[in-house]
Amino acid sequence: MALLGEVVRFTFLSLSITSIYVLVAIGLSIVFGSLKFVNMAHGALYLLGAYVGLFIAYSNTRVGGSLESFAPLGLEWGFGAALILTPIVVAILGVIMERLMAKPLYDRDMLDQLLITFGVLIGLQEVIGITTGRTGYTYTRPEWAQGPIPLPGIGTASRWRIYVIFATIALLAIILMFYKYTDYGLAVRAGTEDAEMTQMLGIRITRPYLLIFAIGAAYAGLAGILGGSTFNVGPQIGIEIIIPALVIVIMGGVGSIRGTIIAALMAGVTFSAVTEFWPAMATASIYILAIVVLTLKPQGIVPSVVLEE
Amino acid sequence: MSTDLDFGDEPLLSWDRWDRMKNSELFIFFAAGAFAVLFPWLFIRAPITGDIFTGYGSLAKTILIWSIFAVGFNLLLGETGLLSFGHAAFYGVAGYGAGWVAIYSYGHPLLMIVVGVIMGAVFSMLVAPILLRLHTVYFAIVSLAIAQTLFWLAREPFNQWTGGENGLTRMEVKPLFGDVTPADQLPDVLGTLMGSWMYLLIAVFFVITIVAVHRVKKSPYGLIFKAIRENETRSAFIGMDVWRYKFASFVMSATIAGLAGALLTVDKAFVGIRRLWWSASGDVVVMTVIGGLRTLFGPVAGAIVYQWFGGVVDGYPQIGQYWLLILAAVFTGIVWWYPDGIWGLFSQIGDFLRSLGGDNE
Amino acid sequence: MSLLDVQNVTMEFGGLLALDNVDMSIERGELVSLIGPNGAGKSTLINVITGMLDPTEGSVIYDGENVVGKQPYEITQLGLGRSFQTAEIFPELTVRENVNVASFLTEHGSFSLNFFRRRDGYGEVRERTEEVLETLDLVDDADLPAKSLPYGDTRRLEVAVGMATDPELMFMDEPTAGMSPAETDMTTDLIKTMQNELGITILLVEHDMDVVFDVSDRIVTLHQGNIIAKGTPEEIQGDPKVRSAYLGGGGG
Numbered sequence: 001m002a003l004l005g006e007v008v009r010f011t012f013l014s015l016s017i018t019s020i021y022v023l024v025a026i027g028l029s030i031v032f033g034s035l036k037f038v039n040m041a042h043g044a045l046y047l048l049g050a051y052v053g054l055f056i057a058y059s060n061t062r063v064g065g066s067l068e069s070f071a072p073l074g075l076e077w078g079f080g081a082a083l084i085l086t087p088i089v090v091a092i093l094g095v096i097m098e099r100l101m102a103k104p105l106y107d108r109d110m111l112d113q114l115l116i117t118f119g120v121l122i123g124l125q126e127v128i129g130i131t132t133g134r135t136g137y138t139y140t141r142p143e144w145a146q147g148p149i150p151l152p153g154i155g156t157a158s159r160w161r162i163y164v165i166f167a168t169i170a171l172l173a174i175i176l177m178f179y180k181y182t183d184y185g186l187a188v189r190a191g192t193e194d195a196e197m198t199q200m201l202g203i204r205i206t207r208p209y210l211l212i213f214a215i216g217a218a219y220a221g222l223a224g225i226l227g228g229s230t231f232n233v234g235p236q237i238g239i240e241i242i243i244p245a246l247v248i249v250i251m252g253g254v255g256s257i258r259g260t261i262i263a264a265l266m267a268g269v270t271f272s273a274v275t276e277f278w279p280a281m282a283t284a285s286i287y288i289l290a291i292v293v294l295t296l297k298p299q300g301i302v303p304s305v306v307l308e309e
Numbered sequence: 310m311s312t313d314l315d316f317g318d319e320p321l322l323s324w325d326r327w328d329r330m331k332n333s334e335l336f337i338f339f340a341a342g343a344f345a346v347l348f349p350w351l352f353i354r355a356p357i358t359g360d361i362f363t364g365y366g367s368l369a370k371t372i373l374i375w376s377i378f379a380v381g382f383n384l385l386l387g388e389t390g391l392l393s394f395g396h397a398a399f400y401g402v403a404g405y406g407a408g409w410v411a412i413y414s415y416g417h418p419l420l421m422i423v424v425g426v427i428m429g430a431v432f433s434m435l436v437a438p439i440l441l442r443l444h445t446v447y448f449a450i451v452s453l454a455i456a457q458t459l460f461w462l463a464r465e466p467f468n469q470w471t472g473g474e475n476g477l478t479r480m481e482v483k484p485l486f487g488d489v490t491p492a493d494q495l496p497d498v499l500g501t502l503m504g505s506w507m508y509l510l511i512a513v514f515f516v517i518t519i520v521a522v523h524r525v526k527k528s529p530y531g532l533i534f535k536a537i538r539e540n541e542t543r544s545a546f547i548g549m550d551v552w553r554y555k556f557a558s559f560v561m562s563a564t565i566a567g568l569a570g571a572l573l574t575v576d577k578a579f580v581g582i583r584r585l586w587w588s589a590s591g592d593v594v595v596m597t598v599i600g601g602l603r604t605l606f607g608p609v610a611g612a613i614v615y616q617w618f619g620g621v622v623d624g625y626p627q628i629g630q631y632w633l634l635i636l637a638a639v640f641t642g643i644v645w646w647y648p649d650g651i652w653g654l655f656s657q658i659g660d661f662l663r664s665l666g667g668d669n670e
Numbered sequence: 671m672s673l674l675d676v677q678n679v680t681m682e683f684g685g686l687l688a689l690d691n692v693d694m695s696i697e698r699g700e701l702v703s704l705i706g707p708n709g710a711g712k713s714t715l716i717n718v719i720t721g722m723l724d725p726t727e728g729s730v731i732y733d734g735e736n737v738v739g740k741q742p743y744e745i746t747q748l749g750l751g752r753s754f755q756t757a758e759i760f761p762e763l764t765v766r767e768n769v770n771v772a773s774f775l776t777e778h779g780s781f782s783l784n785f786f787r788r789r790d791g792y793g794e795v796r797e798r799t800e801e802v803l804e805t806l807d808l809v810d811d812a813d814l815p816a817k818s819l820p821y822g823d824t825r826r827l828e829v830a831v832g833m834a835t836d837p838e839l840m841f842m843d844e845p846t847a848g849m850s851p852a853e854t855d856m857t858t859d860l861i862k863t864m865q866n867e868l869g870i871t872i873l874l875v876e877h878d879m880d881v882v883f884d885v886s887d888r889i890v891t892l893h894q895g896n897i898i899a900k901g902t903p904e905e906i907q908g909d910p911k912v913r914s915a916y917l918g919g920g921g922g
Contacts, residue, residue, distance in 0.1 A: 038446050105645075110446050111392055112644055115598060118591070119641030126634035243457065243587070246450045284461035287454035294451060295439050529774045529792070532763075536771040539760035546720070546758075547772040547835050548746040 005155030010272060016161040018268025019168035020230060023223035024245045025252075025260050026175060027216015033255015034188045035209055037102055038110055040117035043242030044124040045097070045217045049090045049224025050233045051128060054137055056089075057082035064133015079142040086225055087218035094217020098210055121238055129235035136234040139225070164226055171219060176257060178215070184208035244286050251290040253300030262301055266293075324663060334523060337605070341519040344609075345373065345512035350502045352613075366504050370576055372616045373511045374569050377518045379596045379608030381565020384522060386594070387602035388531065389558040390538030392449045395456030396566050397589035398436075402459070403429035403567030404584050405471060407574040411480035418485055418510060422571045429567020433560050441555050453587060460585035476581025480574075485510070491575060507576050514572060518565055523605055525561065534558050566593075595640045601650025610651040671734060673698045673839055673871050674719070679728030681714055681895075688714045689725070690895040696839070701865050701872045703882045705906075706892035707916055712875050713755075715892065716841055720752055721745040732839070747775075751837025751870075755844045757824040758831075761817035765808055765827055766799060768816050772834035773798040798834060805863070806830040822853040829860065839871045840864065846878050854881065861885050883907070891915065 028042045054060060055074045063071035077085075101120060105113050141160060148156035179185040187208040227241065244267065252263030267286045274285040293301065330336050349369035378400060385391050406428035407421035414420070436455055440448055463471040472478065484490045491507035494500045503509055525531055533554050536544045545551050574580045583589070592615065600611025615636060622632045643650055649657070672695035681689035689711050696702050704712050717723040719730050721742040729736045737745050746752070760768050773795045803809045806826050811819060816827060825845060832840060842861070846854045858881055864870045865885070876882050882889065882903070889906040891899040893915040899906055906912055 111390065111449075114392060114446060114449055115594070115644045116641050118594075119637050119644065122591070123634055123637035123641065126631075126637060130630055130634065239587070243450075243453060247454050250447050250450060278466075280465040281461055284458045287458045290454060291439060291451060291458075294443065294447065298442050298444075298447070532767060532771055532774065535763060535767075536760050539762055540758055543754070543758040543760065543831070544771070545742045546746055546752050546754075547831060548743050548775040549771075550741075550743050 008151065008155045008157060010276075012157045012161045012165065014265075014268045014272040015165045016158075016230070016268075017271050018264045019164050020223050020227045021245060021248055021267055022261055022264035023168060023171065023219045023226070024241055025248045025264055026172070026257065027213070027219050028245055029249040029252065029254060029260040030175075030179075030188070030212055030257070031102075031216055032249060034212065035102070035106060036110070037106055038113050038117065038246075039102065040114060040242055040246070041097060041101065041120040041124070042117075042216070042220055043238035043240075043245065044121050045090055045094060045220040046224040046227065046241045047125065047128060047235070047238030048093055049086050049221030050228035050237060051132065051137075051224075052089050052221065053082040053086040053225035053228060054139065054233060056085055057139075060137065062135075062137075064135055065129065065131045067131050068133065079139075079145065082225060083222070087222045090221025090224070091214040091218035093221075094214045095210060097217070098213040102213065103206075121242065125235045125238050132235075134235060136232050137228075138233065139229040141229055160229075164230075167222075171222075172257075172261065175215060175219075179257060184211055188212050244283065247287060247290045250300055251293050253302035256300070256302040259300055259302030263290075263293075332527075334520060334527075337523050338516065338520050341516045342512075345515050346502055348373070349504055349508060366508075368616060368620045369504070370508050370511055371573075371620070372613055373508070373515050374572050374576070375593070375596060375612040375616060376609040377511075377515055377572070378566050378569035378593050379600065379612050380518055380522055380605070381562045381569070382593050383562075383597050383600075383602065383605075383608045384525065384534070384565070385558050385562035386597055387604075387607075388526065388534040388538065389555065390445075391555065391558065392445065392594070393440075393452040393559075393562075393590070394449045394587070394594065395452035395454070395590050396563070396593055397585055397587070398452075398456040398459050399429040399433055399563040399566040400570035400573075400589060400593075401456075401463070401580075401582075401585035402432045402570070404570035404574045404580040405463075405477070406567075407571040408477040408480055408580040409470075411482055411574075411578070412477060416481050416483045418482060418491055418575045421482070421575050422514075422568065425571025425574065426564055426567045429570060430560055430564040433563030434556075437556050437559055441552055441559065453590065456585060456590055457587060460582055460587075463582045463585055471582060472580075474582065476579055476583075478579055480578050482575055482578050511572055511576070514568060518568065519605065522565070526605065530554065530557060595636060598648075599636070599640055599643055599650055601652035602648060604650075604652045604656075607650050607652035610655070614651060672696060672731075673733060674873070675731040676715075676719065677729045677731065679715070679718055679725045679730065681711075681718060681723065682726040688895050689718065692728070692892075692895070692897055694890050694897060694900065696871060696873060698838075698871055699865070699869065700887045701861070701874060701885055703874045703876055703886040703889045704892060705876065705879075705882060705889060709894075710892040710915075711895040712892055713843070714895075716752075716843060716873075716875065720750060720841060746835055746837075749836070749838035751832040751835045751840040753829045753832040753840070753842050753845060755847055757821070757828045759816045759824055759827050761815070763816055764813050765816055765819070766803065766812040768827055769799045769802050769808075769830050769834045770795065772831045773802070776834060776836050798836075802830050802834045805868075806833070806860070822849055825849070825853075825857075826860075833864070833868075833870075837870060839873065841873050841875075843875045844877060845874070846876065846881055854878065857881075858884055 024042070024046055028039060031042075032038050056077055057074070057079045059072045059074040059076040061072040063073045067073060101117070105116060145160045145163060147159050149159045149162060150156050179189060184207070227237070231237070248263045248267050249260060251266070252261070253259030266289060270285050270289050271282050275282045297303070349366060352369050352372070353366060382393075382396055385393060385396075403425035407425035410416060410421045410424045440452055440455070443451055464473055468474075482491060485506060489506055491505060491510060493506050495503055495506055495509060499509070503512065533544075533549065536549070537551055537554060541551055570584065573584075596611035596615040597608045598611070599614060600609065601607025618632045618636050623629050647653065674696040676692055676694045679689055679692045680687070692715060704715070706712055714723065718725045721737065721740050721744070724739060728738070730738050732745070732748060732750065735748070737748065760771065763771070774792070777792070777795050777798065800809075803812055806829060808823070808827060808830055811823065816824065819827060829842070829845065845861070846857050849857060861872065861874070862885060865872055874882070874885065886903055888901065889899075889903055890897055891906060891909075891912050898911045898915060899909045901909070
């Protein structure tokens with residue numbers, strides 16, 4: 001029974017890590033696949049989510065940077081409120097990002113997009129660091145999220161992990177339904193296949209794209225809180241998450257929701273497995289996995305979009 | 310335009326002549342040399358570096374090393390259009406290679422450099438088959454992934470070779486010749502201008518790099534690199550084995566990155582894992598872009614600006630903490646609206662002044 | 671022996687049969703036009719022949735050699751040139767540089783280029799470039815950046831780049847697309863010059879039937895992946911299958 005318990009524990013660990021990665025990766029992948037827009041600044045949405053969540057949930061006593069004199073700073077509305085409000089806030093920020101940064105760049109070379117969004121990410125990272133300080137913050141999990149849940153017959157699992165996993169499954173289901181069953185989703189899918197044709201057919205793709213962008217942003221913002229609670233919070237977490245996220249997206253196959261999920265699962269399992277016996281190599285193991293996969297399948301696991309040069 | 314000094318058909322001093330001359334190799338050689346010789350002296354005394362002189366001597370060396378890195382990197386990014394976000398891998402590998410020579414063999418600076426460069430080049434040939442078949446964006450990201458993996462490997466599993474977090478410190482850099490170690494001051498005027506022998510060593514390699522890259526740009530390879538950048542599909546359809554030329558560009562730029570890395574190890578008698586961290590790769594991208602992608606000297610200007618911000622502005626009161634934010638904004642702005650970069654700005658100013666001077670053509 | 675012999679080429683994508691047992695040949699010096707409504711498989715066939723796609727079945731024999739499985743650049747080096755429907759040029763390079771790239775690769779193949787030798791030193795390359803520029807009437811624009819050319823001129827440049835590869839067989843994919851009648855006439859003259867004066871064998875994909883009937887020695891009609899008619903322009907004009915394919919398919 002002890003082995004089963006271990007397996008259960010490992011499963012939930014992997015799935016919770018997967019959840020964070022997939023929530024960040026999914027928006028990135030869809031936007032990359034349908035708008036052919038590669039957005040490194042997506043990491044900033046995760047970063048902003050983590051920080052916005054902090055300042056909604058708590059009253060932070062140790063504030064660094066230029067806001068230092070205003071400490072304690074925060075709304076202190078609680079973790080639950082943060083979980084609900086942060087995605088909304090980040091979705092709005094995502095809309096702003098789409099209008100100001102993404103839309104003007106849709107016709108530009110992907111290389112330019114990469115560089116510009118990279119610059120924006122670094123810039124936002126700096127803004128956060130300057131205003132709130134360079135040292136990290138921590139999330140404290142509320143009572144209702146702590147502790148184990150007994151699973152009859154197989155052991156226990158961390159309550160928090162289960163919530164994260166189920167929330168993620170629900171959110172993925174939502175986006176899948178949107179993608180498959182709504183008109184907007186159809187427009188985005190058609191746009192993935194052939195943006196020119198879609199526009200010529202008179203389908204206004206700006207609104208569905210905006211919506212998709214906002215949803216992806218909201219998910220990334222939520223992931224920021226989840227990740228912030230699981231890992232850490234600091235100005236550099238934007239870049240720290242975007243590298244594996246991008247790797248997962250391309251490993252899974254750009255634009256394919258299925259591919260992204262599969263890749264995130266592979267990454268989550270690998271990461272958790274390696275953490276068991278060699279924690280320092282955990283992140284690197286994801287990269288090695290991706291390198292192997294991409295060497296065998298340069299278009300990714302589920303190639304759904306052939307990227308032009 | 311022309312002056313009263315007329316020799317034969319063409320006036321001796323004319324803009325046309327200047328245009329042709331400035332592209333000649335001899336000129337590039339002398340310009341690079343003159344720059345390298347005068348740079349530290351000018352930089353230290355420039356009003357922008359503040360009151361403290363001596364501390365910035367070391368910065369001059371760092372700037373020149375990064376210039377080498379950036380000029381080589383530009384072969385890949387500016388000329389061939391391939392963005393590697395993980396070029397620090399070669400910079401770091403070569404740096405370690407140089408360090409290992411000093412620790413396990415005999416640390417003569419030139420030997421360290423040669424070994425470091427070779428290691429950087431060989432490593433690039435090993436990763437090329439993985440990277441070069443990938444589409445542009447994938448290439449950028451996977452190159453970053455490879456560099457990050459190297460970082461993590463260097464930090465822990467291989468830390469007995471790399472010194473892990475602390476790096477390799479116990480190395481002894483032997484004299485260049487006779488009694489003269491790189492840290493020694495140069496004699497007389499040279500010393501006032503350039504400082505140490507180490508600087509001279511770096512300067513020599515700097516000039517070699519500039520001339521070599523210039524040569525490549527003017528060669529058929531240069532044209533082919535540009536063709537790959539402009540239209541890779543078409544390139545294949547005019548009979549180009551694109552992979553082979555991407556490989557050439559990649560290895561060349563990695564070799565030069567390796568040169569920079571090895572030089573740094575010789576300079577500091579130290580190498581650490583920081584060199585493999587993504588920020589080193591990011592730094593060279595920013596420098597090259599800010600300087601101006603399509604030019605030879607642009608990356609040098611970019612390196613100067615970047616290092617000045619990071620090394621000098623960083624120390625200013627009040628605005629010091631904004632240095633990276635400012636650079637990020639400048640970088641973003643340049644890619645977005647003004648890809649010619651700083652060097653492009655200089656060129657435009659130069660053209661403007663020229664037209665003021667009564668150039669009636 | 672035919673210069674190009676396409677034998678039993680079938681191309682299947684998933685469940686879709688894009689090309690079904692296509693069999694055709696081109697003799698040296700001929701101009702063969704490939705026509706058919708949109709979606710007939712013309713581009714797919716060209717992509718298979720030039721190496722962008724590997725056919726599910728069949729072979730492509732060029733000058734006695736089966737080129738299936740070869741890379742596009744290898745096939746180009748064997749003597750198959752291609753001009754694209756969209757003007758595939760090198761925008762930031764000058765017109766001359768555009769042609770130069772192709773000339774260099776043609777004169778020197780893959781290896782023997784020395785990356786330390788200045789490129790103004792290669793005489794034969796320069797000659798070839800100047801020849802092509804003259805033939806295509808691009809000498810005046812030679813130093814302009816390619817992106818600054820008007821559309822018709824970029825199409826000409828596109829052909830020039832293809833020509834600089836010294837092709838024996840040239841694929842021209844809808845060269846008159848989007849052209850004015852005057853430009854179309856110029857293109858038609860160019861095609862005739864290429865065939866008659868320069869001795870290039872040409873496979874032309876075209877929708878403009880006037881052009882097709884003007885220049886072609888033979889016409890091959892493709893419909894839904896199948897060749898439904900082959901013959902001289904007169905034979906094709908009278909062929910009921912061709913007519914129904916076009917009227918039925920709504921293309922042309």
